[in-house]
Amino acid sequence: MNTELVIFDLDGTLLNTIGDLAVACNAVLALRGLPQHSYEEYCHFVGNGIMRLVERALPEQLRTPENVALVRADFVKYYTEHIDVYTKPYPGIPELVAELARRGVRMAVASNKFQAGTEKLIRLFFPAAPFAVVFGQRPDVPLKPDPAVVKEILVTTGVARDRTLYVGDSGVDMETAAAAGVRSVGVTWGFRDRGELEAAGARHLADRPDEILALL
Numbered sequence: 567m568n569t570e571l572v573i574f575d576l577d578g579t580l581l582n583t584i585g586d587l588a589v590a591c592n593a594v595l596a597l598r599g600l601p602q603h604s605y606e607e608y609c610h611f612v613g614n615g616i617m618r619l620v621e622r623a624l625p626e627q628l629r630t631p632e633n634v635a636l637v638r639a640d641f642v643k644y645y646t647e648h649i650d651v652y653t654k655p656y657p658g659i660p661e662l663v664a665e666l667a668r669r670g671v672r673m674a675v676a677s678n679k680f681q682a683g684t685e686k687l688i689r690l691f692f693p694a695a696p697f698a699v700v701f702g703q704r705p706d707v708p709l710k711p712d713p714a715v716v717k718e719i720l721v722t723t724g725v726a727r728d729r730t731l732y733v734g735d736s737g738v739d740m741e742t743a744a745a746a747g748v749r750s751v752g753v754t755w756g757f758r759d760r761g762e763l764e765a766a767g768a769r770h771l772a773d774r775p776d777e778i779l780a781l782l
Contacts, residue, residue, distance in 0.1 A: 569782040571698075571725040572666055573716060573748070575734035576677035576684055577612060578756030580659055581691060583679075584608055585652030590645035591623050594637055600625060609757040613736045615678040615709045616641060646683060650690050656755050658775035663695050665779065672723055674699040676715045676732075676742070698723050711738050713746035720746075733778060737766030751778055 577583045584605055591611075592602040603611070603623060611622040620638045621629050666673055675697055677684045684702030688695075699719050701707075708714050720727060732743035735756025743750035744767050751770045752763030763771060772778050 568729060569671060569731045570729040571672045571674065571719075571723055571731070572778075572782075573674045573676050573719055573730060573732045575732075575736070575739045576675055576679055576687065576702075578609075578735035578758070579656075579733055579739075579753055580663075580675070581653055581655055581687060583653045583687070584612070584757060586645065586649055587612060587619070589652070590641055590648060591619065593644050594640040595623060597640070598637075600628070612757060613678065613738050615703050616680055642680060642683075646686070649683060649686055653687065653691075655691055656775065660692075662775040662778060663692060667696055669782075671782065672696075672698045672725065674719045674723065675701065676710065676719060677702045678709045678738075679703060711741035711745060713742055716742060716746035716748060720748075731778075731781060733772075735763075737762045740766035740768045743769075749781075751781060753778075 574580050588605050588608040595602050611619050621634050679702045681702035681704050688700050699722050701715050727747045730748040732748045733751045735753045736758045740750050749769050751772050752768030753772050754760050
């Protein structure tokens with residue numbers, strides 16, 4: 567076995583979170599009498615953190631720093647309270663996580679979702695999974711595709727880059743892996759399409775979670 571560590575993105579990779587993200591964002595838009603968006607639109611709004619999600623959801627003329635900050639605060643409150651209404655693991659993900667643990671492969675999470683939300687979802691849906699590190703968006707740590715979070719995970723776990731596999735569903739994830747110097751797997755069951763993953767330099771593609779086992 568060459569892979570000692572698998573780093574997972576969260577939204578669109580481990581969990582299908584788009585329903586709760588969309589409902590939460592639409593709820594705070596509705597409070598302000600603003601236009602709401604479809605699930606399909608939200609699939610393209612997510613991936614760069616909550617601030618960018620809110621910014622993309624707001625009408626262009628309202629995208630001031632002050633408005634974005636206010637809507638973000640309301641979004642985080644609503645979303646945190648309703649974080650698991652529609653969210654669920656993708657088919658085959660619980661089995662993949664269990665098999666990696668059985669094989670002794672270490673696991674970590676690197677997400678652009680805010681830290682408290684990332685931790686809450688992992689506790690809710692993977693309570694027994696031995697994730698070595700769970701990192702979301704934190705102050706003073708740049709968001710992906712900056713490789714800082716991956717590099718921090720490598721330092722924390724003590725695993726070498728060439729023994730690490732990064733799994734994600736977006737171009738941002740593939741760019742993050744490349745910048746960090748680790749192998750990447752683009753998963754096609756998430757929020758973005760195969761073309762985006764290929765264009766962003768995915769080393770491998772997986773249509774099902776169990777296909778990742780063959781890449782270890």
